[in-house]
Amino acid sequence: MRLPPKYTQMTAVAVLAGATLVTLAALFFIIVFVLHKGLPVVSWRFLFTNPQEMGRAGGIFPTLVGSVLLPLLGIAIAMPLGVGTAVYLTEYTRETKVTQVIRFGTDCLAGIPSIIFGLFGFIFFVVILRMGWSLLSGGLTLAIMILPTIIRTSEEAIRAVPYAYREVSFSLGATRWETVVKVVLPNALPGIVTGLMLGIGRCISETAAVIFTAGSSLRLPQSAFDSVRTMAVHFYILAREGLSNENAYGTAAVLILAVLLVNLTAYWLMHRFIARRTK
Amino acid sequence: MKFNREKLVERLLLVVALSAMAALALIAVFIFKEGVPFLLEVGPRQFLLSSDWRPQEGRFGVYPMIVASLWVTLGAMLIGAPLGVAGAIFLNEFVPRWVMRIIKPTIELLAGIPSVVFGFIGVVVLAPLIRAHLGGPGLSVLAGAVVLGIMVLPTVISISTDAISAVPNSYREGALALGATRWQAVHMVVLKAARSGIVASLILAMGRAVGETMAVIMVAGNAVKVPHSVLDSVRTLTANIALEMGYATGKHREALFATGVVLFVVVMILNSIATAAVRRRFGTKGTRK
Numbered sequence: 062m063r064l065p066p067k068y069t070q071m072t073a074v075a076v077l078a079g080a081t082l083v084t085l086a087a088l089f090f091i092i093v094f095v096l097h098k099g100l101p102v103v104s105w106r107f108l109f110t111n112p113q114e115m116g117r118a119g120g121i122f123p124t125l126v127g128s129v130l131l132p133l134l135g136i137a138i139a140m141p142l143g144v145g146t147a148v149y150l151t152e153y154t155r156e157t158k159v160t161q162v163i164r165f166g167t168d169c170l171a172g173i174p175s176i177i178f179g180l181f182g183f184i185f186f187v188v189i190l191r192m193g194w195s196l197l198s199g200g201l202t203l204a205i206m207i208l209p210t211i212i213r214t215s216e217e218a219i220r221a222v223p224y225a226y227r228e229v230s231f232s233l234g235a236t237r238w239e240t241v242v243k244v245v246l247p248n249a250l251p252g253i254v255t256g257l258m259l260g261i262g263r264c265i266s267e268t269a270a271v272i273f274t275a276g277s278s279l280r281l282p283q284s285a286f287d288s289v290r291t292m293a294v295h296f297y298i299l300a301r302e303g304l305s306n307e308n309a310y311g312t313a314a315v316l317i318l319a320v321l322l323v324n325l326t327a328y329w330l331m332h333r334f335i336a337r338r339t340k
Numbered sequence: 341m342k343f344n345r346e347k348l349v350e351r352l353l354l355v356v357a358l359s360a361m362a363a364l365a366l367i368a369v370f371i372f373k374e375g376v377p378f379l380l381e382v383g384p385r386q387f388l389l390s391s392d393w394r395p396q397e398g399r400f401g402v403y404p405m406i407v408a409s410l411w412v413t414l415g416a417m418l419i420g421a422p423l424g425v426a427g428a429i430f431l432n433e434f435v436p437r438w439v440m441r442i443i444k445p446t447i448e449l450l451a452g453i454p455s456v457v458f459g460f461i462g463v464v465v466l467a468p469l470i471r472a473h474l475g476g477p478g479l480s481v482l483a484g485a486v487v488l489g490i491m492v493l494p495t496v497i498s499i500s501t502d503a504i505s506a507v508p509n510s511y512r513e514g515a516l517a518l519g520a521t522r523w524q525a526v527h528m529v530v531l532k533a534a535r536s537g538i539v540a541s542l543i544l545a546m547g548r549a550v551g552e553t554m555a556v557i558m559v560a561g562n563a564v565k566v567p568h569s570v571l572d573s574v575r576t577l578t579a580n581i582a583l584e585m586g587y588a589t590g591k592h593r594e595a596l597f598a599t600g601v602v603l604f605v606v607v608m609i610l611n612s613i614a615t616a617a618v619r620r621r622f623g624t625k626g627t628r629k
Contacts, residue, residue: 066520066521066523066524067521069521069523069524070521070522070523070524073523073526073527074430074434074523076426077426077427077429077430077434078430078434080422080423080426080427080430081426081427081430081431081443083423084423084424084427084447084490084493084497085443085446085447087490087493088447088450088453088490088493088494089450090461091450091453091457091458091461091490092450092453094461094465095457095460095461141356142356142359142360145352145353145356145357145359146353146356146357146359146360148353149350149353149354149356149357150357153350153353153354159354162358162361163357163358163360163361165361166358166360166361166362166363166364166365167360167361168611168615169364169608169611170360170363170364170367172544172547172607172608172610172611172614173364173367173551173604173607174547174548174550174551174552174553174578174603174607175551175553176551176553176578176581176582176600176603177367177371177551177600177603177604177607178367179582179585180371180581180585180596180597180600181366181367181370181371183585184370184371184374184597185366185370189370205363205367208359208360208363209360212360236345236346237346237349237350238345238346238349262452263452265454266452266453266454266455266456266457267454268454268455268456268553268554269553269554269578269582272582273582273585273586293454293456296454296456296457296460297456297554297558300456300459300460300463300558301557301558306464309460313456313457313460316454316457317453317454317457320452320453320454321449321452323452324449324452325449328445328448328449
């Protein structure tokens, strides 16, 4: 016996709507739960004082510093490489074997799990290059991790710049490089910054790749060769070793707010970028 | 003068552009250099098929971890795939555009929730529920699968949505003109046309689930044994690396790198399949969104 199409349609829509609601509910539950439990703990004192007794008491100041410095360092290293790659792919070549190799490398790199980046960063930067558990090892590892994101978003942003802009620039006698620097990149900037912000967001929330490369020292770093602990790592250690549930919730709340803020900025920028393009 | 500078810039950019490939090569070389000699020394059979993991006594068998990764990943896909694909269909076909324009970015935004937070929610909310209602230790295959299933939802929804909205509107109109209902048009025409993109989203999600580490360490319990039920505590390949890396030395450390080699190969295979699936559908544009 077959149901009339009208009823299968209604059933299907109901099921699909239910699934969508479950998805949204699950994701929102996580955010609301963490903020509900964590926000009461968060205060200026919590943000700007040092942890005591391994984080059982006190604040999260050094980990806040770690979560600012490490992503910035990662971005500072990844930005020239990523944007440079995007410029090369869009402005300097057609589709050739070389670009296929580059795209293949980027796609593969994007799929590698963060724990593998952690293993690699540990053996290569920490052990072989003798950088130790440090800001530098962590930053380099994160830079490799977010490189594909930056390449892709920059490439899209650059491709979105109308070809006419370049033609005008060429017709005025500008060379390719002058055109890139003075015309293409300024126009693609919001899109590129979106990619950078998404990269920063990923760095802030990363744990596995950071804990084996940047270490987990609770002291404020004095140089690029000092170990740092990020908020994500701090939260992991607090939660896993059961040091303090209260401080764990507080750290998680700050962590989530930071990531959401960074990602929201990215989307806002992208939105503005698209709005301007389609005008 | 000017000509030379242009050439120089082009060369430099080419070098920069090869950085991603170089990084990938470095990663592969160093993980394999540490892991493969050990793998050959112990014997791949022994390493992959023995259930005896006692690093202090020189026993290295990762069979339980392989089974655990498999169970947790499949479980996550059983939860994430139907929910994610259903969400993508619903958002594309059954709600007004403006609703989708709000909800899709929201879901992508939620992809930014750190995996440690997902894991923690699993520990404080999900595990006690499982312990109370289904028995067992709570931290289990089931808890891991549910947490990972939710974690991969943004990936599935985001990429599936792109695949579904890439289906030309004329396909839908054609089906509707023949008297099909909206749902008939969707499942008979649109889904068939978007199939390879949806499959790619699922395989990419699977890659993420296999590779996820911190969330799984927190919720899956980490016992080294072959699971007999979904309520058993298990340790995945990724968890095995992360848990012991902190103090491992010598052969033990090499064994963890060998675990990394296994993981690396599995993820590469999954990603290649996904890339191939997308390429077939969209030509050379690949997985670029």
